[in-house]
Amino acid sequence: xxxxxxxxxxxxxxxxxxxxxxxxxxxxxxxxxxxxxxxxxxxxxxxxxxxxxxxxxxxxxxxxxxxxxxxxxxxxxxxxxxxxxxxxxxxxxxxxxxxxxxxxxxxxxxxxxxxxxxxxxxxxxxxxxxxxxxxxxxxxxxxxxxxxxxxxxxxxxxxxxxxxxxxxxxxxxxxxxxxxxxxxxxxxxxxxxxxxxxxxxxxxxxxxxxxxxxxxxxxxxxxxxxxxxxxxxxxxxxxxxxxxxxxxxxxxxxxxxxxxxxxxxxxxxxxxxxxxxxxxxxxxxxxxxxxxxxxxxxxxxxxxxxxxxxxxxxxxxxxxxxxxxxxxxxxxxxxxxxxxxxxxxxxxxxxxxxxxxxxxxxxxxxxxxxxxxxxxxxxxxxxxxxxxxxxxxxxxxxxxxxxxxxxxxxxxxxxxxxxxxxxxxxxxxxxxxxxxxxxxx
Numbered sequence: 001x002x003x004x005x006x007x008x009x010x011x012x013x014x015x016x017x018x019x020x021x022x023x024x025x026x027x028x029x030x031x032x033x034x035x036x037x038x039x040x041x042x043x044x045x046x047x048x049x050x051x052x053x054x055x056x057x058x059x060x061x062x063x064x065x066x067x068x069x070x071x072x073x074x075x076x077x078x079x080x081x082x083x084x085x086x087x088x089x090x091x092x093x094x095x096x097x098x099x100x101x102x103x104x105x106x107x108x109x110x111x112x113x114x115x116x117x118x119x120x121x122x123x124x125x126x127x128x129x130x131x132x133x134x135x136x137x138x139x140x141x142x143x144x145x146x147x148x149x150x151x152x153x154x155x156x157x158x159x160x161x162x163x164x165x166x167x168x169x170x171x172x173x174x175x176x177x178x179x180x181x182x183x184x185x186x187x188x189x190x191x192x193x194x195x196x197x198x199x200x201x202x203x204x205x206x207x208x209x210x211x212x213x214x215x216x217x218x219x220x221x222x223x224x225x226x227x228x229x230x231x232x233x234x235x236x237x238x239x240x241x242x243x244x245x246x247x248x249x250x251x252x253x254x255x256x257x258x259x260x261x262x263x264x265x266x267x268x269x270x271x272x273x274x275x276x277x278x279x280x281x282x283x284x285x286x287x288x289x290x291x292x293x294x295x296x297x298x299x300x301x302x303x304x305x306x307x308x309x310x311x312x313x314x315x316x317x318x319x320x321x322x323x324x325x326x327x328x329x330x331x332x333x334x335x336x337x338x339x340x341x342x343x344x345x346x347x348x349x350x351x352x353x354x355x356x357x358x359x360x361x362x363x364x365x366x367x368x369x370x371x372x373x374x375x376x377x378x379x380x381x382x383x384x385x386x387x388x389x390x391x392x393x394x395x396x397x398x399x400x401x402x403x404x405x406x407x408x409x410x411x412x413x414x415x416x417x418x419x420x421x422x423x424x425x426x427x428x429x430x431x432x433x434x435x436x437x438x439x440x441x
Contacts (some may be wrong), residue, residue, distance in 0.1 A: 018046045018144050019217035022209055022226065029289075031209070032102045032136065033216070034373040036143065038245040043224050044382060046144045047373055049136035050101050051227065057081050057131035062114060069159045071115035078130075079431055082332035085133040089248040089378025090327075092112060098376040100141060102227055104235060105371075105382070107364040110340035114363050117353035128390065140401070146219060155188065159208025161214070163436040166406060168364070169199045175425065176418035178359050179410075185355060186414045193282050194346035194355045196421075197409025199362045200429055202436065204402040208234045208261040208391045215435050220312050223383035225371045229363070231393070234402075237371045238387035238431050240311050241318075243341045246334060248378030250325035252291065256283045256343040257319030257384070258411055262427050263310060276317060278409045280306055281411055284319045286342040287350055293337040295323035313430045327364045331380050341384045344368040346411065369406040387431045390420040406432055 018033055025031045025048075028098050029048060032051045080114035085104070098390055109130045111118045168175070175198050194236035212226035212234075221238040228234045242255040270276065284302055291300045304320040325334060345368075346352025367390075372382035388406070394402035408428040410421045 001249075006433070017217075018048055018142075019213040020134065021048050022216070023202065023208065023248065025209065028139075029077040030231075032134070032225070032227045034102050034225040034227070034371065035223050035383065036100070036373045036375045037377070037379045038242075038327060038381060039146070042146055042219070046146065046219075047100055047102075047141060047375065048144065049100070049141040051134035051229075054132055054134035054229070055081070056129045059106070059108060059128065064418055068115070069368055071118075074112055075115055078109065079332055079336060081131065082134070082335060083330060085131075086331040086335075088330040090250065091330075099135045099138055100376045101132045101374045102136060103370065103372050103380075103382060104227055105335075105364060105369040105385075106130045106366050107340050107344075107368040107385075108204075109369065110345075113336050113339055114301075114350060115355070117350045118357070123311065132227075141326075142403060153390055154354050157417075160210045161264040163205075163211060163404070163432075164203045165436045166200040166404075166428075166433045167390070169201070172419075172422040172426075175421045177419040179412055179421045180201055181359055181418060182355065183410040183414065183416050183418070185410065186416075191351050191355060192347045193279060193413050194352045194359075195344045195409055195411050196356065196362070197367070197407045198357060198360075198425060200406045200408060201405070202404040204301070204404050205399055208393070208399045208402050209401055211391075211435070212236045216327050216434065221387065221431075222311075223372070223381075224387075225383070227371065231404075233320070234391045235366055235371065236389045236391060237383060237385050238389075239371070239385055240309070240326050240382040240387060241314060241343065241383045243372075243382045244334065244338065244380065245382075246380045248326065250327070251322070251330070252295065252325055252334065253320060253322045253326075254287050254291065254338075254341075255318055256280070256287055256321045256341070257309075257316045257318050257386075258283050260410070260424055260428065261315045263313055263315055265315055267308065267315070267430055270315065270317070275413060275415050277306065279413055280317050281321055282347045282413075283343050284321060286347050287321050287338075288351075290338040290342060291321060291323040292324055294324050294329045294342070299324035311431075313434060314427060331374070334380075339370070339405060340368060341370070341412075344384060344409075350383055364407060365405070376440075389432060404432075 037044040244250040258280035300323040370382040390405045408425040409422045
């Protein structure tokens with residue numbers, strides 16, 4: 001590379017507080033804050049900068065007449081878009097001033113990369129694009145090195161917003177009934193596991209930026225981020241989960257999460273749960289297979305089969321799989337082989353995606369897609385966009401009013417208890433709901 005990270009943003013190579021920077025950003029300029037690189041368990045830095053020259057892949061709009069040939073052509077269009085916007089860092093482009101990019105991918109992108117995953121050819125019901133990739137203006141980038149001493153208390157700004165409590169679209173009974181349908185499909189041998197979710201909504205009074213700064217303060221969302229796509233549209237991700245990290249040498253790692261309990265639960269009981277262990281084991285196999293499609297023979301290995309991570313409101317079971325990409329595999333080809341993340345689909349993956357389209361009443365949009373960065377050093381880092389909210393500004397006077405769309409879900413296997421799964425999705429919603437008018441001040 002002819003330009004290093006430090007040459008692009010020389011005043012920004014220091015430990016800092018991205019939440020404070022987010023709140024102080026000029027109000028008339030868009031901002032993005034995304035994780036960057038990887039050290040051990042967490043991103044090594046947070047990139048904050050002004051997105052520009054955004055490339056957008058609009059949601060597909062085919063009707064029911066879309067046939068196999070048209071789907072294949074659409075898949076190629078998606079691949080061409082990704083190849084253009086996510087260049088392979090191992091291939092010289094002659095660019096003397098490489099830039100860092102913000103990468104935001106919608107869940108629906110997966111049905112275009114794998115057309116057989118579609119249950120039908122319904123047009124997209126979401127107004128969101130399937131992909132949004134923007135360069136960060138080098139003159140605005142602040143690369144804030146993560147501190148191992150980060151805590152939520154040390155960097156938490158005062159609230160300057162009001163968030164109403166999250167309200168589920170259909171409620172516990174309806175979600176439990178949907179889970180029961182998923183369990184029936186597992187018992188029938190149709191699938192082994194499926195991830196099902198429900199949409200929640202809330203209203204924010206105040207700046208979306210202030211909400212993002214408050215909930216991201218201290219780095220508790222390990223792979224969290226915030227992006228303003230337009231003056232009236234923003235995405236806030238509180239994700240604890242790494243989907244992909246791939247460096248310029250082709251070393252790739254994924255860390256799927258499967259198994260969630262409220263913080264303070266009985267850890268020994270959690271560890272002994274065969275149901276929770278089997279959920280994760282299935283997804284480990286799935287992710288091994290996905291990486292095996294593009295990695296060198298014999299390089300894919302499970303480096304950690306199961307460990308437990310504590311987060312602000314929940315305890316997660318996490319695994320780690322690593323591999324080494326084949327020389328000819330680009331970032332776009334890696335995404336084509338692995339997207340959407342297996343932990344938010346199920347197994348077998350394609351059939352699980354079809355079941356999701358059948359049982360979930362709403363398209364997911366950016367939820368269960370990915371948010372992250374391709375930095376100027378060639379590191380691609382993408383989260384699994386769980387715990388992710390889409391905010392739309394609906395009023396500006398006398399104060400800003402934003403609608404908030406948020407999803408929460410869970411993995412369904414043969415011995416899932418519908419009522420327990422409904423409670424689990426509520427626990428996951430608390431990650432954002434704790435900052436509502438009934439949460440911390």
